[in-house]
Ligand SMILES: CC(=O)N[C@H]1[C@@H](OP(=O)(O)OP(=O)(O)OC[C@H]2O[C@@H](n3ccc(=O)[nH]c3=O)[C@H](O)[C@@H]2O)O[C@H](CO)[C@@H](O)[C@@H]1O[C@H](C)C(=O)N[C@@H](C)C(=O)N[C@H](CCC(=O)O)C(=O)O
Ligand SMILES: Nc1ncnc2c1ncn2[C@@H]1O[C@H](COP(=O)(O)OP(=O)(O)OP(=O)(O)O)[C@@H](O)[C@H]1O
Ligand SMILES: N[C@H](CCC[C@H](N)C(=O)O)C(=O)O
């Protein structure tokens with residue numbers, strides 16, 4: 001594609017060096033630039049992409065897209081200036097890859113908790129309906145049976161649009177993705193043509209980035225505002241909203257062009273679960289929907305799992321998946337790795353690894369555990385470094401309040417001092433009983449060592465993660481593996 005034709009997708013830009021070279025790739029990392037690349041300078045959180053223009057040119061860049069002029073440098077290739085390169089990049093990527101999301105049914109799931117779980121349930125339903133599917137989220141990107149590693153829950157726009165293009169080439173008909181608030185705020189999903197947008201819930205997290213809950217709510221609202229501005233009655237877009245979460249009222253107002261389908265347990269909703277019966281082995285409930293009713297019995301545990309299922313069922317109903325296919329899939333769901341995952345070595349107590357790393361998810365996980373516990377409840381929990389500090393004392397309080405033995409330990413300390421993170425947690429529970437082990441392995445061994453018959457140990461926060469980030473190092477660490485070794489008495 002020629003530069004001029006590529007740039008035609010932008011509403012305005014300033015070109016400082018004339019020229020119209022063919023562009024064979026778009027890159028945001030100078031190290032990936034090759035002959036024919038358009039290098040896009042991103043001013044990041046750690047370095048400024050504008051500092052790598054020379055490197056990009058020496059690697060063969062054909063053109064540069066930047067946010068400001070570099071007056072002191074003599075640049076001989078086309079140099080284009082826009083107001084915001086991140087947002088421009090999202091649009092360029094969409095256009096360069098031939099607007100792939102227009103050729104897919106695209107489902108975006110946002111919310112503080114339950115995105116990974118809900119996207120997996122949705123994906124299972126569409127697969128059961130005979131579709132080739134794609135999945136993008138915290139754990140991986142999946143295109144059919146192929147799995148690709150990821151760094152972010154919602155990838156950078158360039159990776160995202162390239163992924164959609166690959167999905168189209170692999171005949172994917174429905175793609176389901178997690179849409180993080182960071183991605184929405186930074187414009188990573190600009191250009192994505194969503195057909196269905198789903199809200200799980202909104203509770204506290206990421207205040208390090210968004211500062212206030214209002215900003216956080218607004219960022220998530222972008223997904224619903226993005227759903228088109230006029231209703232296409234032939235092919236309507238849908239907003240799937242949780243009626244039990246008051247933030248849905250705001251999102252109803254933001255979805256100018258979408259039909260709204262609500263789900264809930266406590267409030268009147270289009271898709272609703274009533275008569276919920278929970279046990280440690282599974283959950284049953286009565287499901288009412290605009291297209292049918294059913295008595296559901298499933299293996300997933302906890303009220304929060306019912307919400308995730310309702311969100312997924314509503315999505316499938318909006319996409320006109322046959323009701324029988326939806327019900328059968330829900331009844332056969334196996335759960336997602338690291339979400340309430342049992343570690344079973346035939347011990348006479350229960351060990352659960354769960355990805356609860358926010359106050360609300362920790363409270364939900366512990367409430368669920370407490371409901372079924374015949375013995376004592378132990379919780380092992382930490383808080384991630386370089387992340388929302390205000391949630392630390394709150395999570396500590398929730399842990400102490402909802403367990404018999406609270407054990408505080410390190411999550412991913414990242415570049416923070418692990419001892420200081422623990423002190424931030426402890427500040428919330430002065431005068432209370434708890435244990436502290438900086439070393440997460442020690443914490444797990446301690447709990448396993450004292451657990452007795454019928455007790456339950458909840459190892460919270462890291463779920464499916466197979467690493468621990470300490471400083472800038474990524475070390476091998478898997479809660480499930482360590483717990484298994486501890487149960488078996490291996491050191
Ligand atoms: C705060 C944030 O979002 N950071 C993201 C950002 O990193 P950064 O700003 O540090 O980038 P940088 O290293 O400063 O680089 C700036 C630019 O210079 C370029 N560069 C750099 C070096 C070089 O030699 N040449 C060069 O051109 C880089 O390619 C980049 O374009 O760009 C990176 C590359 O795309 C992202 O991976 C990274 O996400 C990091 C890993 C991150 O932790 N993000 C979190 C906050 C996040 O986005 N989380 C949400 C999920 C939250 C949830 O679960 O709800 C997510 O969607 O993942
Ligand atoms: N609907 C829900 N409401 C509250 N808590 C939930 C819900 N679903 C799952 N959880 C809890 O949150 C944890 C994380 O779930 P999941 O990975 O599905 O969320 P996520 O939104 O994808 O998280 P992340 O933002 O880290 O990607 C689970 O292990 C569980 O404890
Ligand atoms: N997507 C979340 C995951 C947090 C997982 C937890 N283990 C931690 O490291 O805080 C984040 O990056 O904030």
Ligand SMILES: [Mg+2]
Pocket residue numbers: 115116117137138139153178
């Ligand atoms: Mg996730």
